[in-house]
Amino acid sequence: MVESVEMDFLGRACRMSRMEHIRNEEIRQRTRRRYTSTDNIEPRQLLWYGHVKRMGGESWPKRTIEYRPQSRRKRGRPTTTWLDGVDQYMRDRAINQKEWQTRAIWRSKCGMRQKL
Structure with missing residues (x-):
């Protein structure tokens, strides 16, 4: 639950929609986040x-x-x-x-x- 909210927040911060189906690893790579919450x-x-x-x-x-x-x-x-x-x-x-x-x-x- 915590990770899904975190990924939703990071995706929105990068102006990506869930409809774009971008993987979590790609979002983490774009935001330079090595660790999860x-x-x-x-x-x-x-x-x-x-x-x-x-x-x-x-x-x-x-x-x-x-x-x-x-x-x-x-x-x-x-x-x-x-x-x-x-x-x-x-x-x-x-x-x-x-x-x-x-x-x-x-x-x-x-x-x-x-x-x-």
């Missing part, structure tokens, strides 16, 4: 996660992240949570769950992924 969002979410995990035990952000509802969920596909996304980002970057304890190590591992 999600490439900027992911490391920031990881940095925030490490920051909250290092907080004191009774802070509201930490309590919110660690909260698990006791009631059953509705039938159907399980909803994905913010924490599920953070876990996926950590798997993508091969970050261990406990590395948030050392701030310098955490910040070095949470950097932007390299584009190939």
Whole structure:
């Protein structure tokens, strides 16, 4: 969703219509954008996660992240949570769950992924 809005904005900035069927790579090349918005969002979410995990035990952000509802969920596909996304980002970057304890190590591992 974020990427589609971003590409719509970039296309309009270049005065291109969706009816022209120009590929996203071409629009990015014309605007000289190397990274997408999600490439900027992911490391920031990881940095925030490490920051909250290092907080004191009774802070509201930490309590919110660690909260698990006791009631059953509705039938159907399980909803994905913010924490599920953070876990996926950590798997993508091969970050261990406990590395948030050392701030310098955490910040070095949470950097932007390299584009190939």
